[in-house]
Every structure is written in structure tokens, then in C-alpha cells.
Amino acid sequence: MSARKGKELLPNCVSTGEQVFDPSIYIDLWLFIQHSLYFTVNITIQYIELWKPGELVRPIQVPETLRTEDFYLADFSLAMKVGDPVAQPGDPPLCFCSPERLHGEAPSFACDMWSYMVNFVELYQGGQPFHDGYIGGVLTTITARLGPLPERWKGSYIYDDCLDSWYDQNRTPDTNNTLASELARYRLDADPAERELVLSIMQKVFLYSPEERLTATQLLVDPFFKALMTRYGC
Numbered sequence: 001m002s003a004r005k006g007k008e009l010l011p012n013c014v015s016t017g018e019q020v021f022d023p024s025i026y027i028d029l030w031l032f033i034q035h036s037l038y039f040t041v042n043i044t045i046q047y048i049e050l051w052k053p054g055e056l057v058r059p060i061q062v063p064e065t066l067r068t069e070d071f072y073l074a075d076f077s078l079a080m081k082v083g084d085p086v087a088q089p090g091d092p093p094l095c096f097c098s099p100e101r102l103h104g105e106a107p108s109f110a111c112d113m114w115s116y117m118v119n120f121v122e123l124y125q126g127g128q129p130f131h132d133g134y135i136g137g138v139l140t141t142i143t144a145r146l147g148p149l150p151e152r153w154k155g156s157y158i159y160d161d162c163l164d165s166w167y168d169q170n171r172t173p174d175t176n177n178t179l180a181s182e183l184a185r186y187r188l189d190a191d192p193a194e195r196e197l198v199l200s201i202m203q204k205v206f207l208y209s210p211e212e213r214l215t216a217t218q219l220l221v222d223p224f225f226k227a228l229m230t231r232y233g234c
Helices: 024-036 109-125 138-146 179-186 192-203 216-221 223-231
Strands: 003-005 008-010
Touching: 109 179, 109 192, 109 216, 138 179, 179 192, 192 223, 216 223
Parallel strands: none
Antiparallel strands: 003 008
């Protein structure tokens, strides 16, 4: 993931192509969140004097100038600049990690789009689209909902709990455990037309081939995404 503030962008991935992340995608998401959450929690940072004379470290009082309406979506543990020759070691949290990254492929803007869509879906439906609480972890639920992984990936999984069933090309998605069924379970309050908009958006990003996923720029002009944003006044 990346840190994004207003109109600024600090991408965490390198790419051989042009920069495709448009920060306004996060502005649209923020407006969407504001209109769709059931309640808002206001957080006030309170200064408490804990320091005692003679101690080397003392708490920092938050100045008023830092209280702002700017918003942040950040994960600095893997942050990197465009052009960095070496990616930071490690992987994003498994439930947010794209399947190609779990098979040793380098970071890309496409993997950020997968992670963005996981965030988007969780904020919309109130639950993650993929879970890691099963044998084999998150790829067990990914393959249950999206079908088998590409056979060429077999043998390149970066952990030890690999399952052959993930790559079984004769396997079909579980009709009772699809993106659509999860969406309906979480959002009974949303009308079918709205759920179809969200499902269409998910299906254009949750693709195994990174090259086939929508870029951020393409998502912003996607008619289904724009229709959903319009419904929430964005």
C-alpha cells in the first residue's frame, strides 16, 4: 500500500510502465466512505503529562497546526519510491496481498490495485472479501470465489502450506461462496442494482492476470464505478 495525502502520492511499487495511480481515486473513496458509514467517530488526541524530571524521553504535545481535515491511507512498512531498484523485504498483510505477490512476483501498480479493491470492498460491505482463517490461508478463499490459480504458478508459492487444489483447472467456484453471495450476505440493505455495480467493479480488479486489472485511471472512468459514486453524491 502507499501513503496518499490529498493530491499527493507516494507510491510503494515500481513499474516499467507509466505511473497509473491517480490520487483522486482515494478522494472519491473517502467521499464514498463519508456518505456510506452508519456513524462517525471523532478522535481527539489528548495531551497527558507523563514525563518526570530526569527522564530522557518525554511525550510530544500535538500542536494545533497538525489538526487538519486532510486524510491518510498508509502502510509505511513496505513503502518505496518509484524507481527504487530493490523492493522492501516482506509482503503486505495476507488478506490484502495479490495472488501473484504470493507467488514471488515483484511489486507493481497492479498489485496495489488488488489491495485497493480489498480495502474498498471491506469498507463497503463491512467484511473482507478474502479470509485467511482456513487451511492454506487466504488463497483457499480466493480460489473458492474466483476459481483455480494459473497452473504456471504451481511450485512458486512463497510459503509451505500450498494446496494442489488451488491449481486444479477442473475446479469450479463454489456457487454458495462467491463474491456475489458474500455481497448479498453483508449488504442486505443495498438494492440489487447497487450490488450489481459493486460486483462489476470487483470483477474488473480481482483478476489473476495483473495486466488485465483496471488501472486507477481506468477505474475512475469506469461507468459502473462512476454510477456507484453518483449514488453517494461523489
